Amino acid sequence: MTAPQIFVDFKKGEVNEIRSLLRTPGLDKDPSKKKEVLKKIVALMTMGVDLSTLFADVILCSRTKDVVQKKLIYLYITHYAHASENQDTALLAVNTLQSDCNDDDPMIRGLALRTLCSLRVKNLMEYCMKSIATCLNDKHPYVKRAAIIGLVKMWHISPHKIAETEHVDKLYDLLQDRDPQVVVNCLHALDEIKFDQGGILVNKKIVYHLLNRLKEFNEWGQSVILGVVARYTPENKEEAFDIMNLLEDSFRNANSALVLSVIKVFLNVSQSMPTVFEQVVQRIKTPLITLMAAGYDELCYVCLCHLKLLVQRCPTFFAQDYTHFYCRVNDLTCVKDVKVDILIDIACKSNMGDIISELSEYVTDVDVTLARHSVKAIGRIAFNIPESVEHTFSTLKSFLHVGIDYIVAETITTIQELLRKYPELGEVSSDCLAAFRNIEDESAKVAILWMLGEFGAKTEDSAYAIESFVESYEEESVIVKNELLNSAMKLFFKQPGELQPILGSLFQKALQDTTNTDTHDRALFYYRLLQFNVNEAQRICSTPQLSVTRFQEDNALELQDRLFEEFNTLSVIYGKPSELWVRRLVVEENEDDDTPEPVRKISQQAQQQA
Secondary structure (H helix, E strand, O other), X not given: OOOOOOOOOOOOOHHHHHXXXXXXXXHHHOHHHHHHHHHHHHHHHHOOOOOHHHHHHHHHOOOOOOHHHHHHHHHHHHHHOOOHHHOOOOHHHHXXXXXXXXXXXXXXXXXXXXXXXXXXXXHHHHHHHHHHHHHOOOOOHHHHHHHHHHHHHHHHHOHHHHHXXXXXXXXXHHOOOOOHHHHHHHHHHHHHHOHHHOOOOOOHHHHHHHHHOHHHOOHHHHHHHHXXXXXXXXXXXXXXXXXXXXXXXHHHOOOHHHHHHHHHHHXXXXXXXXXXHHHHHHHHHHHHHHHHHHOOHHHHHHHHHHHHHHHHHOHHHHHHHHHHHOOOOOOOHHHHHHHHHHHHHHOOOOOHXXXXXXXXXXXXXOOHHHHHHHHHHHHHHHHHOHHHXXXXXXXXXXXXXXXXXXXXXXXXXHHHHHHOOOHHHOOHHHHHHHHOOOOOOHHHHHHXXXXXXXXXXXXXXXXXXXXXXXXXXXXXXXXXXXXXXXXHHHHHOOOHHHHHHHXXXXXXXXXXXXXOHHHHHHHHHHHHHHHHOHHHHHHHHOOOOOOOOOOHHHHOHHHHHHHHHOOXXXXXXXXXXXXXXXXOOOOOOOOOOOOOHHHHHHHHHHHHHO
């Protein structure tokens, strides 16, 4: 006999047929038929069919001893009880659920409590709290787990009511429960309920109790416990060493989450001891690199993001391991990008030659993102290490002849950035101008124009290059037009005879340009400045450029410190502190608020937009 088909196309009028079946007098006497009807209801609900009109009929079927029927009915009730038209009817199910919370079978007790707390009906909170208080003292661990999670659900409905009860203290008591999963649930619940106070209150007694029981938990439970331990600040150096010695064996675990959790504990407990912190970095370096090399792509990326954060804090410790960060052919693009970033940070006098040679191999890679990033990386190495400038400029000039437009464009942009720190090497602008043919990249055009303005006197045919840009003025973007005005003014004072007619033509086009106010006003300003006083115009436009020693991105020490505090979280992957990407739901209780509902909704939307 074949089983009936449950997931089939919905037919018009089928809801009425199901209602008739539920109201059949003899349905309770035929458990198999009743079970098939309930399965059909859940199947249609899963397919997105609105079955909320059956709510009262399903509740009348809830008194049954069959566990499968109970699960199906409770699943339906949980799905539809929060609907406004069913909230009053949901009271009919409370008596059955409360009765099941006292059942002899712990699975029934836990299932009933979980369903009762999932109704999401504020009017039923009083009934839920009574059952939670009873089940928190239940002997069976499954029931206590359901009660702990149910308490968190109630907290989301009404935080103030939960704060006024003694249940939070009960959660602290349950940290000593014999069941490991109960303890883990308590840690999650306390972190959620006391989020505004910084999570669970961590003290020496709790930390030592959890660490002594660490072997009783599975790997994920250990990760949760270590996340709590990482917030604890040891009272002295001996205590810090005790914690690290206790967790030393966990570095050999194959679970990456556990290894990263142990690393976070090591880093946090040694934060205030610089010498010990350096030893800790040396100790955790090998496990992290091993995880990176042995894991799959996603794990490799996670490990690399954490390694990048460590490298920014202690670059010299990884200088000898630079070969581990060479890109492999089958690496994902995101993995290659992070590896290149790490190579920039760990480059030093002893390894810069090898790293620049390796990055040069990536420049002709079929991956455009990697190729452009590699060119930038070579420039950043020269920016950080003055001893590498000669080798770097020689390498970059070789890229100008590869014949690939995006590589030439990126090379020109990189050279322009380097000339801001090393202006004495301005002769290289001639090579850039010679390679700049039919390049449409906007940033490369701006870079060429900047070099012509700064080093045009050392560059052959600089006036003709400016003239070609003036001829194609209408086709250029706003940023290129603005830079063209700046460069033409600077070059005019170095080669006035050649630039005077070109600058006049440029002014004529720019002053008639009504597509952008900034460009028009800039041209008008330069024109009137020349009319007013040529010497004063030269003083303003030809001011010597200050040498750039650091880029703004290198000064993000505060961001690095914030990310270091959130080690082993998504903040490290995103490169942003949690407050910038986590949106926490704020529960507002308006029991005594007489404001009409539409007005309240408009007010809430305005507050969210603000």
